[in-house]
Amino acid sequence: MELTILLVSLLLSVQTVSPCLLESERHGGHIQRQRSAPYVRRQSSNDTLPPIPVARGDRFQGGKLIPQGLGLQAEGAKIESILNLDEIHSGMAGLAREFNIELIEAPVKTYENRTIVGARAAGKDGKVRAMIEANIHARERGGPDHVLYFLADLLSAGRTGRGVTFGGVSYTHAQVRTVLDLGLLVLPTVNPDGLAYDLATDKCWRKNRNPKSANATKPDSIGVDLNRNFDFLWDFEKEFAPHTHPASAQPGALDFHGTAAFSEPETRAIKWFLDQHPDLGWFMDLHSAAGVVLYPWGDDSNQSVDPGNSFANTSADSIRGIVPDTANATYQSYMLRADADVYALIGSNMVNRMADSTGTVYAVTQSVHLYPTSGSSVDYVYARHLRDPTKGKVFGFGIEFGQGNEDNPDCIFYPTVSRHNSNIVEVAVGLMEMLLGATQYS
Ligand SMILES: [Zn+2]
Structure with a gap:
């Protein structure tokens, strides 16, 4: 296992990866361009590909038409634009009209008075065991599209008796049914204010739009x-070692963590969805663009030998987040061996099949090997049962889909048409593998 971690770390360090917070942005910077890999304009301007455009209008006509991803279309089909916010909602409305699913609104309003909406496709027994969310980081374009198309393809295949094919990977109708029978809750955008702003301005906007801690002279x-x-x-200022930078307490920083845990309506809405669905056992948070499948913990390296040495151990506060360990910083974060095995097994199935689908090679690793984080969704959902034994265990995964778009150095998170279409396929396969794995371990 140690060797695996070392290899993954080496792989991540030698590849040009673009995790959703760039190294240049982690230390108070606002630099959107990836300084560590300077952009070199190609000789001919003709071969620089523009990012995929954001759609105008509403391709689903207010819910009269239903979304269709790539899983049921002929080979070579292509989606030519990113969904706008109206389309995300009209696409969900179309699915609700056409299929037996429910749209649920969290009872929380965002700063700009928007609502976070989930589409609930309950399983055969009426339960919901997996929750998939996207777009917590507004600029990571394509996340809402991926989950909406994924759900649409499953529902359509489930009703027509077909299987689905994503690039080089096919799933039978029985496998589609198995996944639908789990029961799915899908949240295409959990940051609608940030998304609306990013789509309207192309400002590579990451955060929500809460201005309460902002400097009024600095938009x-x-x-x-x-x-x-x-x-x-x-x-984190209390619970991590100095200089590990798992977040920022500076308003204005790209990783500003807010004024308190759950200070933001969007995170409270996500917590509400989790609380409302006690049968959940699986969670996915979509990001871009590092080409990595992630799982807990994000606070330090995992270990499965010393249960006392865990995120809950306050005596480790001064040394948490130092990776690799040093002589004076020996804290590693405890994970039950059986859970570590589930994460490693499902994670490797995911990346193997994702590579089969398009040829794109993803790494799989615990998230701290991208960088230490505090207050992240995946760690929070997986820690809930450890902090409150009345709650069920929820395995949390993340996918950082795709690769940074070097053709668009002003925002590498805006993919090209070709990359967006590959991302749709790769994410669908990653989700299928997580959910098929879930059926074995639920
Ligand atoms: Zn992200």
């Missing part, structure tokens, strides 16, 4: 990084 200082705002080691 770019608005917002909280929602994926540092969950109640998991949120108070």
